[in-house]
Amino acid sequence: MSTSVMVIGAGPAGLQAASTLSHLGFDVTLVEQQDYLGGAVARHQYQVLMPDFSSGPELLSRLIERVDNDSHITVYTGTQVEEVSESHDIFTIKLSGANQKTLQSQAVVLATGFDHFNPARDGKYGYGLFPDVITGAELEEMFAKGPIRRPSNGEIPQSVAFIYCVGSRDRQVGNTYCSRVCCAVSAKQAIELREQLPKARISMFYMDVRTYGLWEDTLYWRSQEEAGVVYVKGRIAEVTEQHGRPVLKGEDTLVRGPFEWPFDLVVLAAGMEPSGGTREMADKFQVSLESHGFIKQAGAIHNASLTDHPGVFVAGAASGPKAIEDSISEGDVASLAVFEYLKAKVTL
Ligand SMILES: Cc1cc2nc3c(=O)[nH]c(=O)nc-3n(C[C@H](O)[C@H](O)[C@H](O)COP(=O)(O)OP(=O)(O)OC[C@H]3O[C@@H](n4cnc5c(N)ncnc54)[C@H](O)[C@@H]3O)c2cc1C
Ligand code: SF4
Known part of the structure; x- marks a missing residue:
């Protein structure tokens, strides 16, 4: 009998996991709720990726082609997991949506990713009220459609503000x-x-700048020295609108003075939250969440992909905010952990 593994979620982490699991000798079912593959990278059409300014579409086609051209991977898009039961370490999984069937898997990788924080939940930024206040994800979509214009009137923006930590590091909205x-x-x-x-x-309005590790030079310093971007340390109290332009009110915490500055376009660096699918799958596969609602990494430093349910593994942003490179690496880590887990049980 062939050994089959189900990967749920086809973002960067899930696509990588599916491909690596197949290389390790498993039959893989990749289940994606959307009718397209690629996760957030496809949803928001990231064109240029941080940290190295490589191409988002090229990365996606590489990941997707490997899955599409692999006869040991079956892809179900537009498909959800409806019901899960388990007996003798075998999961019986009922799928619904575009592909209604019941499958058996010896192991499962949850790669169900994240959702963007919706800034309308925190009224102070005027998101949803003022058309020229947008999120970072919406800016990515604007880059894809190009050129950049003010949503309110189609004019070229002459001033742009980024507000950091929207929906992150914020006790009031519950995301610490x-x-x-x-x-x-x-x-x-x-x-x-x-x-x-x-x-x-x-102008960038920040509490701290966390371009950690090697990103400090290529992003933080480069943005100032080559692109002339100005960083202002300050917390924004609110965004209002005057004469059709968003106005940032806050305090510059370095020079200790209040400011009230209009901008043509305001970009909210909205944070990452556990996706609805992540919470739902955690519940269906009976794995614990950590205190912020992401899937708990039971292996901690030892192995990032272990959950507290044997046979269920996690990869990518489902276990916490992270970049694409880490999400892809975790796809590999989870695949190797599946191999370790199953090699003791079956002949591969
Ligand atoms: C504005 C913005 C820009 C970013 N730009 C970059 C960048 O330039 N470089 C970088 O390294 N990182 C970037 N990131 C982070 C990047 O988006 C994530 O690292 C990456 O998308 C995580 O991949 P993932 O596969 O874990 O999750 P996701 O990309 O979220 O994919 C998860 C997939 O799982 C599916 N899914 C969820 N639940 C279910 C379910 N129950 N059943 C079936 N399918 C399900 C979803 O539909 C989705 O397709 C950015 C993030 C933001 C917010
Ligand atoms: S990475 Fe995001 S949440 Fe963290 S400090 Fe920067 S803007 Fe804030």
């Missing part, structure tokens, strides 16, 4: 954690904007 990628993604976006808007004033 750092979303890890938004400082770096915002710096990357500011550098991209500079190419389109050579004369615009581009």
Whole structure:
């Protein structure tokens, strides 16, 4: 009997896991609820990726082609997991949606990713009220459609503000954690904007800048030294609108003075939250969540892909905010952990 593994979620982590599991000798079923593959990268049409400014579409086609051309991987899009039962370490999984069938799997990888924090939940930024207040994900979509214009009137923006930590590191909205990628993604976006808007004033409003590790030079310093981006340490109290332009009110915490500045376009660096699918699958496969609602990594430092349910593994942003490179690596880590787990049980 062949050994089959189900991967749920076809973002970067799930696509990588499916491919590596197949190389390790498993028959793989890849289940994706959307009718397309690629997760957030496809959903928001990331064109240029941080940290290395490589191409989002090229990365996606590489990941997707490997899965499409692999006869040991069956892909079900537009498909959800409806019911799960388990007996003698075998999962019986009932699928619904475009592919209604019941399958058996010896192991499962949850790669169900994240959702963007919706800034409308925190009224102070004027998101949803003022058309020129957008999220970082919406800016990615604008880059894909190009050129950058103010949503309100179609004009070229002459001033752009980024507000950091929207929906992250914020006790009031209930997300105390750092979303890890938004400082770096915002710096990357500011550098991209500079190419389109050579004369615009581009300002970043931050609490701390966390372009950690090797990203400090290529993103944080480059955005200032090559793209002329200005960083202002300050917390934004609210965004209002005057004469059809968003106005940022806050305090510069370095010079200790209040400010009230209008901008043509305001980009909210909205954080990452556990996706609805992540919570739902955690419940169906009976794995614990950590305190913020992401899937708990039971292996901690020892193995990032272990959950507290034997046979169920996790990869990518389902276990916490992370970048694509880490999500892809975790696809591999989870695959090797599946191999370790199953090699003791079956002949591969
Ligand atoms: C604005 C923004 C820009 C970013 N830009 C970059 C960048 O330039 N470089 C970088 O390294 N990182 C970037 N990131 C982070 C990047 O998006 C994530 O690292 C990456 O998408 C995580 O991949 P994933 O596969 O774990 O999750 P996701 O991309 O979220 O994919 C999860 C998939 O699982 C599916 N799914 C969920 N639940 C279910 C279910 N129950 N059943 C079936 N399918 C399900 C979803 O539909 C989705 O397709 C950015 C993040 C944001 C917020
Ligand atoms: S990565 Fe930066 S913007 Fe994102 S939550 Fe962390 S400190 Fe805030």
